[in-house]
Amino acid sequence: MQRHLGDLLDSKVGGDVTFEVGGELFMAHRYVLAVRSSVFMAELFGSSMKEKLSNRVRIDDMEARVFKILLRFIYMDSLPEDIDADEKTVVAQHLLVAADRYNLQRLKLVCEDMLGTSVDVRTAATTLVLAEQHACQWLKDACFGFLRSPGKLKAVMATEGFQHLKNSCPALLEELLAMVAP
Amino acid sequence: MQRHLGDLLDSKVGGDVTFEVGGELFMAHRYVLAVRSSVFMAELFGSSMKEKLSNRVRIDDMEARVFKILLRFIYMDSLPEDIDADEKTVVAQHLLVAADRYNLQRLKLVCEDMLGTSVDVRTAATTLVLAEQHACQWLKDACFGFLRSPGKLKAVMATEGFQHLKNSCPALLEELLAMVAP
Numbered sequence: 001m002q003r004h005l006g007d008l009l010d011s012k013v014g015g016d017v018t019f020e021v022g023g024e025l026f027m028a029h030r031y032v033l034a035v036r037s038s039v040f041m042a043e044l045f046g047s048s049m050k051e052k053l054s055n056r057v058r059i060d061d062m063e064a065r066v067f068k069i070l071l072r073f074i075y076m077d078s079l080p081e082d083i084d085a086d087e088k089t090v091v092a093q094h095l096l097v098a099a100d101r102y103n104l105q106r107l108k109l110v111c112e113d114m115l116g117t118s119v120d121v122r123t124a125a126t127t128l129v130l131a132e133q134h135a136c137q138w139l140k141d142a143c144f145g146f147l148r149s150p151g152k153l154k155a156v157m158a159t160e161g162f163q164h165l166k167n168s169c170p171a172l173l174e175e176l177l178a179m180v181a182p
Numbered sequence: 183m184q185r186h187l188g189d190l191l192d193s194k195v196g197g198d199v200t201f202e203v204g205g206e207l208f209m210a211h212r213y214v215l216a217v218r219s220s221v222f223m224a225e226l227f228g229s230s231m232k233e234k235l236s237n238r239v240r241i242d243d244m245e246a247r248v249f250k251i252l253l254r255f256i257y258m259d260s261l262p263e264d265i266d267a268d269e270k271t272v273v274a275q276h277l278l279v280a281a282d283r284y285n286l287q288r289l290k291l292v293c294e295d296m297l298g299t300s301v302d303v304r305t306a307a308t309t310l311v312l313a314e315q316h317a318c319q320w321l322k323d324a325c326f327g328f329l330r331s332p333g334k335l336k337a338v339m340a341t342e343g344f345q346h347l348k349n350s351c352p353a354l355l356e357e358l359l360a361m362v363a364p
Contacts, residue, residue: 182330
């Protein structure tokens with residue numbers, strides 16, 4: 001079934017809506033999107049949405065490569081296996097945001113798992129901000145667990161991501177402080 | 183000499199300026215204030231200050247009891263010995279602000295010493311904010327030393343003063359975090 005839906009996506013047969021994302025076009029099927037995502041349901045079939053009247057939907061603030069993976073997940077319920085290892089975390093971070101935006105709970109959990117099992121000094125601050133902003137308690141706990149290990153928090157505090165954390169979620173500073181207070 | 187200046191303050195003889203602070207009036211001698219404080223010098227003898235033309239100076243944002251101690255220190259170079267023990271820290275906090283405002287360096291050091299040697303859970307956060315805002319590095323270090331002891335930071339984080347710290351000096355959160363990071 002998932003393979004067949006994947007073929008449907010690739011073939012574009014019966015496609016009735018085109019998304020423009022980051023300068024690229026993606027054709028898809030309204031009903032497939034709508035049955036999987038309550039947000040697409042509202043956007044594509046809701047009574048007041050302009051998307052209902054148009055066959056072309058533009059999505060801002062998302063990269064084409066991320067939307068491509070999102071679409072694939074909607075049709076096939078799985079992630080591609082060829083995501084570049086170096087980019088895996090960044091893609092997972094963007095996908096988490098996209099999954100939350102389109103209310104794709106399983107994709108969100110898959111992203112949380114990818115991020116939570118690969119927290120490192122370079123990515124911890126940004127992942128923690130995402131966990132906070134998108135209410136991912138498990139992922140937040142995973143980041144806190146990492147930061148509790150000797151030396152990690154100090155190293156993370158020297159990253160650019162931590163500057164972003166400070167500015168976007170100052171309340172996290174207090175939580176971190178409560179966690180490591182002697 | 184200091185006793186005689188104290189007598190001069192009490193007797194009001196030759197007083198040529200009256201301060202109105204928190205509803206109370208204090209008579210003083212322009213020259214005494216000016217030789218001790220460059221700020222009073224500028225305010226009372228500067229070319230453009232309205233205080234120069236008036237015999238009455240109103241000071242806002244200061245409590246009468248604090249101004250009274252400030253005046254006494256200007257004349258006698260010492261603090262009264264009858265400051266209520268319960269209020270000592272709060273008075274010293276206010277006096278530190280006043281000393282900085284009138285550029286009374288020795289009074290500032292005396293206040294720093296009073297505050298730094300009596301840091302406790304109740305007062306640590308507010309004292310730390312004052313140390314930061316008035317560039318008192320020694321006092322800041324004293325607060326940090328206190329907060330480094332087991333259990334202290336956690337206890338201080340539960341105080342109202344810490345809420346004030348968070349809001350007025352968020353950068354201190356990061357410094358505290360760097361200090362206690364494992």
